[in-house]
Structures are given as C-alpha cells and as structure tokens.
Amino acid sequence: MLTKRIIPCLDIKNGRTVKGVNFINLRDAGDPVELARQYAEKGADELVFLDISATLEGRKTMIDMVLKVAEQVNIPFTVGGGISTIEDVDVLLKCGADKVSINSSAVKRPELINELSNKFGNQCIVVAIDAKRLDGQWKVHLAGGSIPTELDLFEWAKEVEKRGAGEILFTSMNNDGTKEGFANEALAKLSSELNIPIIASGGAGTVQHFVDTFSLGKSDAALAASVFHFGEIEIEDLKKELKKNNIAVRL
Amino acid sequence: MKIVIIDYGAGNIKSIQFALKRLGFDAILSSNPDEILSADKVIFPGVGEASNAMRKLKENALDTLIPNLKQPVLGICLGMQLLCDHSEEGNTDGLGIFNVSVKRFSKEVKVPQMGWNTITNLKSTLFKGIRDQEYMYLVHSYYAELCDETISSTNYELNYSSALQKDNFYGVQFHPEKSSSAGEQILKNFIEL
Numbered sequence: 001m002l003t004k005r006i007i008p009c010l011d012i013k014n015g016r017t018v019k020g021v022n023f024i025n026l027r028d029a030g031d032p033v034e035l036a037r038q039y040a041e042k043g044a045d046e047l048v049f050l051d052i053s054a055t056l057e058g059r060k061t062m063i064d065m066v067l068k069v070a071e072q073v074n075i076p077f078t079v080g081g082g083i084s085t086i087e088d089v090d091v092l093l094k095c096g097a098d099k100v101s102i103n104s105s106a107v108k109r110p111e112l113i114n115e116l117s118n119k120f121g122n123q124c125i126v127v128a129i130d131a132k133r134l135d136g137q138w139k140v141h142l143a144g145g146s147i148p149t150e151l152d153l154f155e156w157a158k159e160v161e162k163r164g165a166g167e168i169l170f171t172s173m174n175n176d177g178t179k180e181g182f183a184n185e186a187l188a189k190l191s192s193e194l195n196i197p198i199i200a201s202g203g204a205g206t207v208q209h210f211v212d213t214f215s216l217g218k219s220d221a222a223l224a225a226s227v228f229h230f231g232e233i234e235i236e237d238l239k240k241e242l243k244k245n246n247i248a249v250r251l
Numbered sequence: 252m253k254i255v256i257i258d259y260g261a262g263n264i265k266s267i268q269f270a271l272k273r274l275g276f277d278a279i280l281s282s283n284p285d286e287i288l289s290a291d292k293v294i295f296p297g298v299g300e301a302s303n304a305m306r307k308l309k310e311n312a313l314d315t316l317i318p319n320l321k322q323p324v325l326g327i328c329l330g331m332q333l334l335c336d337h338s339e340e341g342n343t344d345g346l347g348i349f350n351v352s353v354k355r356f357s358k359e360v361k362v363p364q365m366g367w368n369t370i371t372n373l374k375s376t377l378f379k380g381i382r383d384q385e386y387m388y389l390v391h392s393y394y395a396e397l398c399d400e401t402i403s404s405t406n407y408e409l410n411y412s413s414a415l416q417k418d419n420f421y422g423v424q425f426h427p428e429k430s431s432s433a434g435e436q437i438l439k440n441f442i443e444l
Contacts, residue, residue, distance in 0.1 A: 002368045002407055003386065040431065045367055071269045076388055076429045096265040098429065121299040123363050123390045124263075166363055166390075195358060197365045220361065250367040250386040 003248045004214045005045035005221035006235055007199065008228040010035060012081075013052050015061035033068045039228070040075045042235045045250060047073070048101065048169075048223060051081030063095055070096020078126055080169075084108075089116055093124065101126040101169060104142045107149060107156070110163060117164025126199075127165040129157060131186075132173040138186055145173045153186065154193060161194050168194070169223065171201040179205025179227070184217030191218035199223050207233060207241045214247045254278040254442065255290035257317075257330075259307045264296050267327065270428035274439050282311045292442055293320055297329030301353070301393070302341025304329055318346050323444045324420050331415060331422030332393060340393050348420045351398040351412065360408045363392045368405050370413050370425070375402040377414065377421055379440050385433045387413070387425035394424065 011018050016030040036047055049069070051062045059082065066079055079092050080101030089100050106113050106127050116125050130145045131138045131153040138153035157168055170190060172183030182200045190198050197220035200213045204224035213219045227233045239249040254271060256264050258280040271278045278294070279286060287293060295317065297304050308314045317324065317334075326334045335345045338353035345353070356362045367386040370378075387405075394411040397404060405413035405424070415422040421441065427434035 002364060002366055002389075005366050070266055071272070074270065074273070074429065074431050074435060076426075093263055094265060096263065096269060098263060098266070123298060123365070123392075167365060195361055196363070197361050221366070 001248045003045070003250045004219070004242065005199075006043070006210070006238060006249070007046045007048055007221055007223040008039050008044050008235075009048040009050060009201070009223050009225045011050050011052050011225070012062060012065065014055075014058040015065050018052065032065055033072055036069050036073045036077070039235070040073050043239060043250070044075065044235055046075060046221070047077040049077060049079050050101075051079065053082070063091060066092055066095040066097050080126070080128060084112070086115060086119060089120060093120060099124045099126050099166070101128045103128040103130065106160065107140060107142055107151065110159065113160060113163035113165055117166070122164045122166035125165050126167045126169050127160045128169040128171065129153065129160070130171045130173055133183075133186075141173060145171075145176075154189065157190055157194060161196050165196060167197045167199060169199040169201055172203065175203030176201070178203055181205065181209040182213040182217055182219070182222065184213055184219075187213060187217035187219050191220070197221065204233075207238055210238060211242060211245045211247065214242065215245070252276060252292070252442065253290045254292045254294065255287050256280050256294045256296060257287060257313065258282050259297075259304070259311055259313060263298060266426075267294060267296055267428045270435060270438055271442070274435060274442070276442060282313065284312070284316050287313075287316060287320070291322055292444070293322060293324045295324055295326040295330040295334070297327070297333060298390075299329060300341060301329065301332060301338040301345075302343040304333060305343050305345070308333070314346060318348060321419060323441065325441050326420070326422035327428075328391060328424060328426060331424055332395060334415070334420060334422050335395055338393060348417055349395065349398070349400050349415045349422065350417075351395050351400065351415070353393050353395050355393050356408050363390055364407045365390050367430075368407060368413075368425075370403040370405055372404050373402065375414070375416050375421070376444065377416065377423075377437060377440050378403065380436055381433055387423075387427070387430045387434060389413070389425045391424060395422075
C-alpha cells in the first residue's frame with residue numbers, strides 16, 4: 001500500500017540551515033547536508049529545502065548545496081524558493097534535485113506551470129500555495145504570506161492541477177507557527193476535489209496532529225520544521241504511533 | 252567494471268550516477284553507441300513523457316541499439332516502460348523487450364502515484380538480500396500490467412509489475428537510487444550480476 005510521507009523542511013540561507021536546530025550528535029547543525037543525511041537515517045520519506053537567500057551569491061551557494069545533498073543522501077528531495085524560470089529549474093534538476101517547488105512565480109504567471117510540466121514532466125513540479133482564511137474565505141497569499149491576493153485557494157488549486165502540477169504543498173497561514181494542528185478541513189476539501197497528492201503544512205505540534213491530518217485531513221504527506229529540528233518529535237516514534245492508528249507508513 | 256548510464260536527455264540521471272558512486276562505482280553518462288556497446292552493465296533511465304522519450308531515442312539511433320544489447324541492462328522508471336511493447340502515454344510503441352502493455356492509472360486513485368510503496372513476490376537475483384514487502388520510492392502515472400516476465404508486484408488501485416525481467420533485460424518501476432539502503436542494495440545486485 002502507498003504510505004503517507006513525513007517530510008522535514010529545512011530553511012536555507014547562503015548555504016546554511018537557519019532557525020535553530022537542536023540535534024545531538026551533529027558536528028555542525030548548520031550544515032544542511034549533514035542534517036539531510038541524519039533525517040534520511042531517521043526515516044524521513046522526503047526532504048524539502050527552502051532557499052531564503054536574497055542574494056545572487058546565496059543562490060549560487062544553494063546550487064552547490066543541492067549537488068552535495070544529491071551526492072550524499074539516498075531519499076528524494078524538493079528545492080523551493082525564488083524559482084521563476086525554466087533555467088532555474090533546469091539547473092536544480094541537473095544538480096540532482098528530484099522536484100522543485102514554485103509559489104509566487106506561478107501566481108504571477110500561471111503559464112509557468114504548463115511550461116515546466118511540459119518540459120520536465122509533472123512528477124517534478126510541486127506548486128506551493130500559502131493561504132489564509134479571512135471571513136470564511138481561503139485567500140492565496142504571496143511572498144511568504146505577506147501579500148494577499150484575490151485568488152480563492154480551491155479555485156487556484158484546481159487551476160494548478162489542470163496546468164500540470166504533480167503535487168500541491170498547502171500551507172495554512174492561520175495554522176503555521178501555532179503548533180495547534182493542521183488545517184484539516186481545507187486539506188480534506190483539497191484532497192476530495194483534486195486528483196493529485198496534497199502535502200499538509202503549517203501547525204504541526206504533536207503526534208496526534210499528524211494522525212489527524214492523515215485521517216481527517218486526507219493528506220498524502222505532512223511537512224514540518226521545528227518539531228523535528230528541536231527533537232520534540234522523533235520521526236521513528238511518530239511513524240510507530242501512526243502505524244498504531246492504522247495509518248500506512250514506511251517503517 | 253564499465254558501467255554506462257544512457258544519456259538521451261530524459262531525466263534526472265545525476266542521482267543514479269551519485270548512487271553508484273556511494274557504492275564505489277564510477278559510471279559514465281553517454282549516448283555514444285561504442286561506449287554503450289563496450290559497457291559491462293548498462294543503465295537505461297528516464298522520466299517524463301513516453302512519446303518524447305522514444306523520439307529522443309530514435310534521434311540517437313538508440314531504439315535499434317538497446318534491444319540488441321547482450322550485457323545486463325537495467326531500465327528504471329520510464330526506462331522500464333520503454334522496454335515494454337506499447338504505452339498508452341502518447342500511444343507509443345516501445346522497444347518490445349517485455350511482452351506487456353503500459354496503461355494509465357484510473358481516476359479512482361491520485362495520479363501520479365507518489366511516494367513509498369511495497370514490492371512483493373520477488374523473483375530474481377536482482378532482489379538478493381531484499382525482504383518481501385520492502386519499501387521503494389515510486390513516482391509514476393502509468394504502470395505495466397502483470398505478465399510472465401513480472402519479477403515483483405506492487406499494489407496501487409490494482410496489482411501491477413513493479414519489476415520485469417527477460418534474459419539480460421531488467422526493468423524497475425521504482426527509483427532504486429532514491430530508495431534508501433534497500434534501493435542501493437538492488438543497484439549493487441545489478442552491478443554484481
């Protein structure tokens with residue numbers, strides 16, 4: 001049976017992980033390659049690297065990092081952040097990234113999804129959507145959630161699928177950072193209205209939150225950062241608990 | 252040991268090269284017929300769309316070269332599907348090694364299948380040391396049906412061929428290069444054939 005995926009997300013700036021990481025037995029907690037290897041050993045199913053470098057120099061360092069991760073890590077990984085052209089994607093895939101994630105650039109120019117999907121195949125194109133519920137309406141936001149748009153989450157998600165996205169990474173800004181659980185109602189609606197995998201993001205705080213997003217939220221994968229980085233939840237323990245709750249996981 | 256990964260512009264071949272390197276083998280990326288013919292082992296990768304990939308093979312005359320190879324050949328993902336008779340994707344004729352058709356998953360399930368699923372009914376030395384129900388990483392929208400050449404099956408909507416073998420030709424639907432240590436073991440088994 002296809003299993004549900006657990007995906008740690010690493011923020012990268014100038015080739016280093018940012019946000020504190022609190023692992024024991026790490027020589028260098030800032031080294032994304034070593035962290036990635038640790039996560040792979042602990043049973044992570046995939047990894048996401050989000051480039052938050054604002055400079056060209058930081059971008060180049062990111063490409064070096066992708067190459068090193070591909071060399072040393074034996075599970076799939078996605079790279080996101082600042083990707084807006086076919087050339088950006090081409091370089092990342094050639095360096096060994098399995099998938100790329102696009103967000104604001106897709107909203108600004110939706111044809112980009114078609115172009116990328118036609119050229120590289122839909123399996124490697126993840127469209128990330130940040131949305132916030134305002135007066136009962138889920139509205140898409142840009143630039144890390146700082147700029148609101150008039151786009152409705154569900155309409156946009158359907159368009160993204162039609163244009164050739166292979167997967168959607170949905171972050172609820174209402175839930176992100178709260179550690180009070182994922183936006184399961186919206187996730188379940190996305191999952192029932194669309195026919196591509198949905199990754200839940202934003203709100204992970206406890207093991208039960210993961211159980212809920214796979215059962216109530218019908219998510220195909222769940223992404224989290226701090227609960228993993230700070231060792232609040234160990235991936236192996238998490239997967240054992242999921243299995244006890246009859247959720248298919250790779251153990 | 253000379254290992255050649257066929258480079259015809261379809262897919263993430265760097266990952267396969269890196270996985271082999273982790274196992275201690277240097278593989279060459281090439282579309283040159285002489286290089287391919289002189290290899291001890293040939294890896295035939297591929298991601299993307301079937302009819303485009305077949306077109307690229309034809310441009311390099313690889314569509315006639317590959318079926319005549321005598322050394323062990325391992326098709327991965329789309330590479331495996333192209334070794335089959337025919338694919339529904341772009342209504343494309345394949346290289347005809349495996350006597351089976353490639354079909355699309357229905358709308359009853361999410362497409363592509365993306366993630367880790369189990370392989371079972373393992374029937375080849377390719378799987379030496381691999382437990383039944385081992386997890387492999389898969390990303391695909393089309394599948395090869397079960398047939399006499401099936402050497403492992405996987406369930407997604409239905410049971411299908413997650414690996415095939417005929418004579419010196421092997422094919423795996425999953426990505427051994429991305430399937431943790433078990434995937435690396437399968438690559439190692441192939442190299443040691």
